[in-house]
Amino acid sequence: MALVSAWGLASLCFATSGYAYAGDIVILKSSEQLFYTQAVEGFQSSVPRQTSLKEVVVDSADVDPRALGRRVRASNPDLVFAVGLKAALLAKVELPDSPVVFCLVLNPEVHGLPADNMVGIVTRLSPEAQLTAIRKLVPAASRIGLLYGDPRIDSFVTDAQKQAARMGLDLAVAQVAGPRDVPDRARGLIASIDLLWLIQDPTVISEESLAFLLQTSMDAAIPVFGFSSATAQQGALGALFVDPRRIGEQAGRLARDLLKSQRNRSRLLVPPDRPELAVNLNTAEYLESPVDQAVVRTASVLFGGPGATAQHRNR
CATH class of the missing domain: 3.40.50.2300 (Response regulator)
Incomplete structure (x- = not known):
């Protein structure tokens, strides 16, 4: 005081x-x-x-x-x-x-x-901004999985479903009752999608569950799109985030x-003036999912690839 x-x-x-x-x-x-x-x-x-x-x-x-x-x-x-x-x-x-x-x-x-x-x-970035980034990062992904549990983001999920439909994407939503429900729901979802989209949701995302979701998706050769540069650093193919x-x-x-x-x-x-994109080039190589160089050039943060482990750009 x-x-x-x-x-x-x-x-x-x-x-x-x-x-x-x-x-x-x-x-x-x-x-x-x-x-x-x-x-x-x-x-x-x-x-x-x-x-x-x-x-x-x-x-x-x-x-x-x-x-x-x-x-x-x-x-x-x-x-x-x-x-x-x-x-x-x-x-x-x-x-x-x-x-x-x-x-x-x-x-x-x-x-x-x-x-x-x-x-x-x-x-929280809009569904349109995130889905647009997903489409640029993984153009072949037409069925996108979204896992959520927090009822406070019901409106965000509804907006995401509408935006996905407008973009010609199939958004598969799996709702969890609580943190213990995450593994089973995630396994079922990952088996039927082209990409897993993670959003900020305290019911779904914890340090333990994030590691599980990333590893399970990697084992299934399914790319993950996250919500922070840290999720990309941990293994997500990409993430749109605010600095x-x-x-x-x-x-x-x-x-x-x-x-x-x-x-x-x-x-x-x-809305934030300038959302930023992080891309993990090591994950792209592992999944055999090359990222278009035009997208790489727009990324603010790159993990892996030639040079340093993390390259910060457009700063």
């Missing part, structure tokens, strides 16, 4: 592109997780240098959320940047009159986000726009 109690946020005004606006921003970070820190770094690099930034970790033993909310309100910041679910919920409950930009919240609608004073950047640092940069641009226009009401969810 020493960091919070030491706040003496002075009003700082400056001009950008003909607009004069105040620049006191409070950053609420859910925890010290690396991806939250990376988002904050991206945000800091994207706002004007004159901006006054104060950062607080919400999930800390010496921070009381209500007391923190009172202190932030008293400091009267021009904008709040909330990173992660705990930070976004604190901002929703305690800071209803401050403009808020939030990010890295999965399924925000389930938690009543965004509120009227918020703009949020979506973390937290780039999400932070996008949040910084949104913050600039909000401060310039001085709009206090938003209630918007916006």
Whole structure:
């Protein structure tokens, strides 16, 4: 709380592109997780240098959320940047009159986000974006398997089914009742598909189940399309993902726009500016499923192939 109690946020005004606006921003970070820190770094690099930034970790033993909310309100910041679910919920409950930009919240609608004073950047990529990437990566895959169990993503699955039909793809959906149901349902699904599509679903995805799904698919010579560069590194053929640092940069641009226009009401969810593709060339070689070089050139992260184990591109 020493960091919070030491706040003496002075009003700082400056001009950008003909607009004069105040620049006191409070950053609420859910925890010290690396991806939250990376988002904050991206945000800091994207706002004007004159901006006054104060950062607080919400999930800390010496921070009381209500007391923190009172202190932030008293400091009267021009904008709040909330990173992660705990930070976004604190901002929703305690800071209803401050403009808020939030990010890295999965399924925000389930938690009543965004509120009227918020703009949020979506973390889960749309079915259209993911299915388009799948088709480019594995053009021969016409029957795609999707395993899910979390009822909070029912609408995503429904949208995915509609999008697959529009694209002429057959989406086979298998719903699990719980984590123990994953192995049997996965084996049955993998036996009848051309590609397994993994999405962020806590009912299906854990460290143990992910290893099982990747190995079982590999044994059946079925490629896997994942949701993070880590899933590609572990053996998925590819993954479409959002880079937290780039999400932070996008949040910084949104913050600039909000401060310039001085709009206090938003209630918007916006897609990430630039989803990124990771491809595992070793997996492609093992599965004898060569990836088109045009797709390889668009990938931000390559695992395997000539040179280093992981090549980071388009950074």
